[in-house]
Amino acid sequence: MRIIETIAEMTEFVRQVKGEGKSIALVPTMGSLHEGHLTLMRQAGKACDVVVASIFVNPTQFGPNEDFDKYPRDLANDSKAAASAGVQVIFHPQIREMYPEGYASFIEVEGITQKLCGLSRPGHFRGVATVVNKLLHIVQPDKAFFGQKDAQQVMVLKRMVADFNMSVILEVVPIVREADGLALSSRNAFLSAEERQAALSLSRSLEVAKALVASGEEDVAKIQSLVAAEIETEKLTEIEYVQMYSYPLLQDISKITGPALLALAVRIGKTRLIDNVILEVK
Ligand code: AMP
Numbered sequence: 648m649r650i651i652e653t654i655a656e657m658t659e660f661v662r663q664v665k666g667e668g669k670s671i672a673l674v675p676t677m678g679s680l681h682e683g684h685l686t687l688m689r690q691a692g693k694a695c696d697v698v699v700a701s702i703f704v705n706p707t708q709f710g711p712n713e714d715f716d717k718y719p720r721d722l723a724n725d726s727k728a729a730a731s732a733g734v735q736v737i738f739h740p741q742i743r744e745m746y747p748e749g750y751a752s753f754i755e756v757e758g759i760t761q762k763l764c765g766l767s768r769p770g771h772f773r774g775v776a777t778v779v780n781k782l783l784h785i786v787q788p789d790k791a792f793f794g795q796k797d798a799q800q801v802m803v804l805k806r807m808v809a810d811f812n813m814s815v816i817l818e819v820v821p822i823v824r825e826a827d828g829l830a831l832s833s834r835n836a837f838l839s840a841e842e843r844q845a846a847l848s849l850s851r852s853l854e855v856a857k858a859l860v861a862s863g864e865e866d867v868a869k870i871q872s873l874v875a876a877e878i879e880t881e882k883l884t885e886i887e888y889v890q891m892y893s894y895p896l897l898q899d900i901s902k903i904t905g906p907a908l909l910a911l912a913v914r915i916g917k918t919r920l921i922d923n924v925i926l927e928v929k
Contacts, residue, residue: 651736657699669697673792675778680725695789756776860903870891908926
């Protein structure tokens, strides 16, 4: 497996691969790879001839008081893990390579970014859309793989790809969880044993919502409040949002009449975790 650090070298690699008539899959990540990332990489390998995974902790998607500096970084372990998941190339640029002096262009996806994480993390999706747009231009993949864990991110990127008439196909992979339900996240590494226990309330609360909907409950306010109550059974949790919208349009709803996204953001100590489920009425 190769590690490429410059855009020039990446461009040359892409030219060669395309010249051989091979397809390329891109898996964008911020590293500190776990089974969720590796699942994306394996799926990518089934879909395309060559898998490129990017590892780049993108500064433009972090707010000034967020965890950019302490975000976990471990290229040595990531390289081994990615190779074992069938990745041929890791694209690992330095910040200056992606944002050289004088850099001034950003992608702003409107509307859908004005809710959920877009409200609590101003500028986050501007940074995500910008870096993914750049990666798609550099790697020119046939397909790019993203996790449903970041449900709003997927919707923002789908909007961008459609609006800019990009030919890449975005593939979405279901949330990978630990056996006890905790959604895998690089940020789980920040949790103490006690906090990790409290974090289980997120997936438990999604199960509460699923059971309510399965038993015929349609009232969105009631479901949201019972979900919040489940999370609050753990005293270390601080809810940022518990929110349901129609899916995939993310419109406000008071009753579930079709597919709905239930999304959560919860702080546990200093760590911010997200989780979600798509609820379907039978
Ligand atoms: P990140 O490194 O956190 O930016 O994540 C890189 C990609 O992996 C994103 O598309 C995430 O949605 C995806 N991802 C992260 N955690 C999971 C998970 N538990 N299950 C599925 N995909 C995930």
